[in-house]
Amino acid sequence: MYRWDFGWVWTFRAALLDALWVTIELNLLILVFGTIAGFLVWRARASRFRLLRLSAVAYIDLLRTLPVLVLLVWFFYCVPILLGGIRLGPMVSAVIVLSLNLSAFTAEIIRAGIDGVPVGHVESARACGLSAHQTLRRIVLPIAFRNMVPPMVGQYINSVKLSVLASIIAVPELLQKTVDISSRVYRPLEFYTVLAALFLLLLLPGTILSRRLEAGEHNRRLTTSG
Amino acid sequence: MLKPAELSTMPTHDRNSYTLEFQKVVRRYHVDRGLGPVTFTIRPGMVCSVIGPNGSGKTTLIRTAALFELPESGDVYLCGETRPTADAEVDRIRGRLIGTVFQHAELWPHLSLRDNIMLPLREALCHSKSSAREVADQELQSFGLLDRALAMPNQLSGGLKQRAVLARCLALRPKLLLLDEITSALDPDWTEVVKQRLLSFARDGGSVVSVSHRLNWVRRMSDWIIYLENGLIVEQGPPAEVIDSPTQPGLQRFIENA
Numbered sequence: 001m002y003r004w005d006f007g008w009v010w011t012f013r014a015a016l017l018d019a020l021w022v023t024i025e026l027n028l029l030i031l032v033f034g035t036i037a038g039f040l041v042w043r044a045r046a047s048r049f050r051l052l053r054l055s056a057v058a059y060i061d062l063l064r065t066l067p068v069l070v071l072l073v074w075f076f077y078c079v080p081i082l083l084g085g086i087r088l089g090p091m092v093s094a095v096i097v098l099s100l101n102l103s104a105f106t107a108e109i110i111r112a113g114i115d116g117v118p119v120g121h122v123e124s125a126r127a128c129g130l131s132a133h134q135t136l137r138r139i140v141l142p143i144a145f146r147n148m149v150p151p152m153v154g155q156y157i158n159s160v161k162l163s164v165l166a167s168i169i170a171v172p173e174l175l176q177k178t179v180d181i182s183s184r185v186y187r188p189l190e191f192y193t194v195l196a197a198l199f200l201l202l203l204l205p206g207t208i209l210s211r212r213l214e215a216g217e218h219n220r221r222l223t224t225s226g
Numbered sequence: 227m228l229k230p231a232e233l234s235t236m237p238t239h240d241r242n243s244y245t246l247e248f249q250k251v252v253r254r255y256h257v258d259r260g261l262g263p264v265t266f267t268i269r270p271g272m273v274c275s276v277i278g279p280n281g282s283g284k285t286t287l288i289r290t291a292a293l294f295e296l297p298e299s300g301d302v303y304l305c306g307e308t309r310p311t312a313d314a315e316v317d318r319i320r321g322r323l324i325g326t327v328f329q330h331a332e333l334w335p336h337l338s339l340r341d342n343i344m345l346p347l348r349e350a351l352c353h354s355k356s357s358a359r360e361v362a363d364q365e366l367q368s369f370g371l372l373d374r375a376l377a378m379p380n381q382l383s384g385g386l387k388q389r390a391v392l393a394r395c396l397a398l399r400p401k402l403l404l405l406d407e408i409t410s411a412l413d414p415d416w417t418e419v420v421k422q423r424l425l426s427f428a429r430d431g432g433s434v435v436s437v438s439h440r441l442n443w444v445r446r447m448s449d450w451i452i453y454l455e456n457g458l459i460v461e462q463g464p465p466a467e468v469i470d471s472p473t474q475p476g477l478q479r480f481i482e483n484a
Contacts, residue, residue: 120330120332128350130321
């Protein structure tokens, strides 16, 4: 019978809290940069210039196809060589790669949200004399935003889960610290249990919010079409 | 702009006295779908109804007049001027001259009833907030919607929404109203109110072009009727001629079955 002993975890609480903070910091940066980049990629994808449009599609397809882990390792080791020796550091590399990954999905969510705006709302706006820009700003984006929020929350949750991959390039985040400490004190079960609990605490509110938003969206659609 | 060649062929035709004029306008989607060539004129104060079977080109006619479709050939004139092509000019004309209510037009779902009416006034006509609100409340009042000014569209029935969409359009004070099946969800009482409202709009010098399947409504409201079949005007004239004594067999059948 295995004897659980969480005393070791308590001993290393300061290190784990530091790692938790790194995880939060890493994810906040990814969320901000990934969303901004996603918006820019969507603008390119919806551009009137063919070359820009095709580049955006290629970018999205490439990032949605490549495994994040492969990209992370490639970026961390190959980009310094390509840049002539400039090292970006584990944290910066992780933020860049995970933001790029998030941006590809964000761009697609924005596109789907905007495509989901009924053309009748756009035509009504144009018929009332609103310019294309006013229609986008005052009608299309606010309606699309409501379509986008539930999948976006889901994508953010996914992105946080993917962020543990940053441990592979030694970003001192939760998984990396857990592996490091637990291998030193030979208590992997306790440390991984606490790791799972921490991620649960971190993401459960988001998951519940996502489900509520989806249910709300579903009800709204029923009442709108009824 | 008047074209010298047209002036010589139509010496009595004064383009400036019409709100809307179609000259041999063609807008086809396939060989058998769309519109044209059609020629007609709408004067200020005129209420014109467009009738015809499904797929006869009624909606294409409204969309072409509302500058949402570019004619393949022929000319569209609005208040004597040729149809503008520059985007900014089209937006200006749509906001100030033409009011369009499309079939199945909806309120914008993220805005309250009052905000739905205020938004185009503020954005397209640059009204101040207080003046936009004043105009919006006036329109809501006349369509019996003032007590629901703060309601969101998903809280309203189809009929209320249809009234609100019309209110949104009339609030812009257009000179030409283009209406596609706007009474489909209205009860008889409100259909009558809308009719009175449109007639008073016409008495004040506005022009109405309305697509409707309700022949009874069409007969009581219109002073000109256009009957379309396969994208062509088969018959046009006052209700007494077109509805009461139709000459074309297609129109006779259409009226009998209505």
